[in-house]
Amino acid sequence: MNTSNIYRNCTMDKIGEENVGTTLKIAGWVENIRDHGGVSFIDLRDMYGVMQVVMRDTALLDGINKEDCISVEGLVQHRDEETFNPKIPTGTIELEAHAVEILGKVYAQLPFEVQTSKEIREDVRLKYRYLDLRNKKVKDNMVFRSQVISFLRQKMTEMGFLEIQTPILCASSPEGARDYVVPSRKFKGKFYALPQAPQQYKQLLMVSGFDKYFQIAPCFRDEDARADRSPGEFYQLDFEMSFATQEDVFRVGEEVLTETFKKFAKEGAAVTEAPFPVIPYKQAMLEFGTDKPDLRNPLRIVDTTDFFQRCTFKPFHGKTVRAIKVHADMSKGFHEKLLKFAQSIGMGGLGYLVVNDDMTYKGPIDKFIPDDMKNEIKEIGKLEAGDTIFFIADNEERAALYAGQIRTELGSRLDLLEKNAYRFCFVNDFPMFEYDKEEKKTIFTHNPFSMPQGGLEALETKDPLDILAYQYDIVCNGVELSSGAVRNHDMKIMVKAFEIAGYTEEDLKNKFGALYNAFQFGAPPHAGMAPGVDRMIMLLRNEENIREVIAFPMNGNAQDVMCGAPNEISEKQLREVHIKIRD
Template sequence: MQMHYNKEEEMSDLYRSKTMNQVSENDIGKEMKLAGWVENIRDHGGVSFVDLRDMYGVVQVVFRDTQLLKGIRKEQCISVAGVIMQRDEETYNPKIATGTVELEAHEVNILGKVYRDLPFEVPTSKEIREDVRLKYRYLDLRNQKVKDNILFRSNVITYLRQKMNDMGFVEIQTPILCASSPEGARDYIVPSRVHKGKFYALPQAPQQFKQLLMASGFDKYFQIAPCFRDEDARADRSPGEFYQLDFEMSFATQEDVFAVGEEVLTSTFEKFAPEGYEVTKAPFPIISYKQAMLEFGSDKPDLRNPLRIIDVTEFFQRCTFKPFHGKTVRALKVHANLSKGFHEKLLKFAQSIGMKGLGYLEVNEDMSYKGPIDKFIPDDMKAELAQQAGLVSGDVIFFIADTEEAASKYAGQIRNELGARLDLIEKNAYRFCYVNDFPMYELDEETKQIGFTHNPFSMPQGGLEALNTKNPLDILAYQYDIVCNGIELSSGAVRNHDIDIMVKAFEIAGYDEETLKAKFGALYNAFQFGAPPHAGMAPGVDRMIMLLRNEENIREVIAFPMNSTAQDLMTGAPNEVSEKQLREAHIKVRD
């Protein structure tokens, strides 16, 4: 006989009659059992109070017979039987949902003892050093704010799944053990016991498998995909593993993928954003990689910052200021009255990121200039600078000169710093954009070899003709990122599904056809049997939730994260294994 659980029905009262959030004034006078953890104990001289917490909330328990509290400690797991009573009005607690009632305790059973001193107080665990929090993560997760992040994560993922289903995508799980790829980040490798000397890799992304699903005739695929990369941690990147909303579409163009990404992210952020936040409406702004590097100094532009970088290279090549000759010169203007101390602090910041200096000009009421490089600009060129940069009286314009790559990077960092110091960043907003037209290839400065810039499976713009006739460094790819508030949420591409184009693309990057067959044999073979054009992307779930929760560190939205050096302080991973395990995997550890 099939049984269905009705969540409205009362649960077995072996441990509890209700969860904390179900207790209300309607229960006054009823006998009841509640179970949870002892968050706080307060002695009021003959009467004691316990704040009893479960996953759903807190109920105050009053102990008129204080003998019942014998042996009770903070964070013990207990079950309390008693009667729900109305609190005295002057003792109402508006901070909790059950603040008008309390449980008068008649009986207590200890379900889980506490044998050791607590390493920290659970209600204030977020104030504790991170290494201690991670070592005792199961205690840290009892903190309501920490727990709420994980529950919020669950709600977002549930919504994403439903949204993708509603849009006609099919959820399919792809393998965790796969072949190592020569491209991208470092793999986590897994030795094979059965096949001596050979290794699996944990997937950096389900890239090949989702393309193979398109070749198999599945029109729209998605999954909440675990991905594994042996990368260093950052505030917005967890070392080891992360999750992404991976999706792929057959017979799709770049614009088709853009439309899906906009629909999913706009609806998700509008649903889960904090109250009062604005979310970019579709269609998102589309910014080319070249434009992003020029105007924002980054391929992850934060559109909340109104400042835009100006290219004044050509102007300064005609100017008499020799330190700028032969260099790329970028400028940033702000309309502000800046003190000498502000300039000194900004110069100190510029030097801290590797700049040799930071030139600037202040614009006076009569449109004359004041500043360190004013005397180096001929009078007959000053009006030209004002026109080119759109200067008005009260403006301050800063100059960054270096190689093109360094000037872009430094100008982007100065832009961010000015935006923060002058409080220009738009508040309570999620500002999305697409960045596209990434270069297909880049030159390795050390080896002087040409390699893939981004995703090796991307379709080059111009197809085979471009690969055969153009300088590889001038070829653009159908690659794109979604950026939100300066954080890359997603990368994606129109895929290269043509064997001839694939062979040539990899040849330019230094892989002959035999290597292509060996490393990417499944795709190479599948694409010889009528593969459809396809495209997709993969927004990062962890980063989405970090943004939505306004957390500065991604570890705050992961249940059991590793620390910044890729260690699990709670379980001790990575750890040593026995000699027997090594022999079974045919591995010898070198000194």
């Protein structure tokens, strides 16, 4: 207890029945006022809890309004038993006020009730975020976030990782998302960029001889918002290891995430035990229709392309055909709603077969399947009586995409997802290159600094589109938590990889000069990844929008409506950095 503080000598969480009969001074915000004539009550809230204050001298209430910040001195006493409040820890006691001091007055009309702020429009909440953060549920998300980050730091340190901060002002990178650029005052016409990730710096730390690095790294990307992506900036648990393989990184990721989710998930939650399932990218696209599979959903996709090329159903000829089997009672209305959903995502239709009790079929395409092939579809789909099997046909890319969306929709509509569970997996073996139809050239699929499987020999002898990279993601409940890779630390391999993607060695020197130069001085093999902190906390708190776990998020349009960013700056400021605004 702090006896020297002039505003308070105790916080709400430190007050209990053992304090009855003692005089205390507390401070906080007025959450509720109840005037009962001869006696008045205030619910006073600080960061740690709520305390009922009783004012038998009603003059003490004069000039006090909701959300005023006040200090109250008084005697702790028991409440009358009929007024006990079991919802709060201080529900059996109250403070009888002897003196009240207003510390911070509310001068304007409150834009909303703090206690119900989560129910109002998001733009209003974000404009008055400092009030929204007084809401217990919103505040608790921030406290929770702090606890998770503290645990991550402690865990990484225990595992031998060294926390090192990398620069915020860096060189612009031509790869990845759009940079946020910062004009230089001293160097006319030149710009810094905010880091999209500490990618090059953490690799340079490995070249420097640091064995294991980590940081809770801020990353800046000028990209559009999504429910699981905050525009502008986000944080990740960035780590890198020297003399490490893909499997070494997997073991670290599994240990950190398993322990974090077991510690902070809701009581009784199921968390995938290490080792996590490892699903190659090609298999993920076939079985789940996405490289972000939600393993809580028991449905799997199977390939029926070859089967339907031998049937008489012409709409499927020449197309990739994927199928999803479901065992559930589905009405005609259910089928109609699912068809409408299929059409809403761009599909022309949705074929299906229902398996009768006698293992015959009914459905719109039954008549196109020859009798001598009906047992074959039973084997392919592992069909049983009562099953329905849906068919999705298109080119290979869209068939995978649509099948994945139908799988997700079926899982949701039929309530098939495992409850209170966090199901992790690694997705690996991503293609190193892809063909850009618009640019009409081969480009990197993901991180250009990844090591190609097969090394230099693969780059020199294989079709680039057949080369896989040592790249991997961690996925949890359909959300990509992390991406990572074994890095390309060999200069010859790097030059050849970039050559395939259309870069000359001179381009490599100019655009990635630090890595190019550093790798000529004995670079160790190294690998790492970077789980997203915001997404981790969003999943643990069961929030549908990532902005709920960020203290001061931008809105979906990448605006800070509270502080007014982005905003205009003065002509003087523009001149200092040699910038002229074009019409």
